[in-house]
Amino acid sequence: MSDPFTELPAPPYYAVIFSSQRTGQDDAGYGEAAERMVELAAQQPGYLGVESTRGADGFGITVSYWADEASIVAWKRNLEHAATRERGRKHWYGRYELRVAKVERAYGWARGPQDE
Amino acid sequence: MSDPFTELPAPPYYAVIFSSQRTGQDDAGYGEAAERMVELAAQQPGYLGVESTRGADGFGITVSYWADEASIVAWKRNLEHAATRERGRKHWYGRYELRVAKVERAYGWARGPQDE
Numbered sequence: 001m002s003d004p005f006t007e008l009p010a011p012p013y014y015a016v017i018f019s020s021q022r023t024g025q026d027d028a029g030y031g032e033a034a035e036r037m038v039e040l041a042a043q044q045p046g047y048l049g050v051e052s053t054r055g056a057d058g059f060g061i062t063v064s065y066w067a068d069e070a071s072i073v074a075w076k077r078n079l080e081h082a083a084t085r086e087r088g089r090k091h092w093y094g095r096y097e098l099r100v101a102k103v104e105r106a107y108g109w110a111r112g113p114q115d116e
Numbered sequence: 117m118s119d120p121f122t123e124l125p126a127p128p129y130y131a132v133i134f135s136s137q138r139t140g141q142d143d144a145g146y147g148e149a150a151e152r153m154v155e156l157a158a159q160q161p162g163y164l165g166v167e168s169t170r171g172a173d174g175f176g177i178t179v180s181y182w183a184d185e186a187s188i189v190a191w192k193r194n195l196e197h198a199a200t201r202e203r204g205r206k207h208w209y210g211r212y213e214l215r216v217a218k219v220e221r222a223y224g225w226a227r228g229p230q231d232e
Binding site for chain 1: 120173176
């Protein structure tokens with residue numbers, strides 16, 4: 001299993017918070033497209049990283065991180081991405097919400113030997 | 117099943133993006149505390165809503181939404197919340213990352229009869 005956490009630079013940077021409910025339709029097509037979108041996003045200028053998870057109820061949250069707003073707008077206009085979004089509305093999602101936010105501060109914690 | 121989406125006002129508002137890896141320890145204690153924290157957060161001034169999900173691998177993302185930064189700082193200082201975070205580091209989490217962000221724009225989509 002690959003590490004689900006992404007490593008990011010110090011803020012400020014931007015986050016696209018994407019909440020979605022899967023329909024349950026076309027799991028294979030969805031999985032393939034989701035993987036391709038992660039690969040394609042990673043090639044875009046300004047891309048910093050992504051974290052994503054989905055529960056057994058089909059509700060998921062994906063947060064992608066970007067250097068600035070211009071990178072987010074350019075990614076939205078990417079033709080393959082736009083075509084995939086169209087398939088998403090047609091088949092894969094019952095609902096989604098997207099919020100674009102500027103990350104102002106961040107911190108983390110990881111278990112060390114002293115915590116065991 | 118309750119609706120996993122939260123209804124929010126028009127931006128601007130703030131998001132706390134919390135990514136975490138569960139240890140697998142103490143599922144019962146964790147579940148009870150998580151429920152209590154959602155209930156307690158909802159009583160705080162400036163609280164707007166929360167969306168949360170966790171996959172079978174134990175990696176989860178919770179995004180809570182707040183009217184302003186002062187509300188987030190006050191929630192962080194809440195004594196019961198602080199004590200629960202301490203239990204989280206001791207038992208429940210292997211790692212977490214927290215990012216505080218200002219939501220600048222938002223939009224959504226939901227399937228309608230014309231999409232079927």
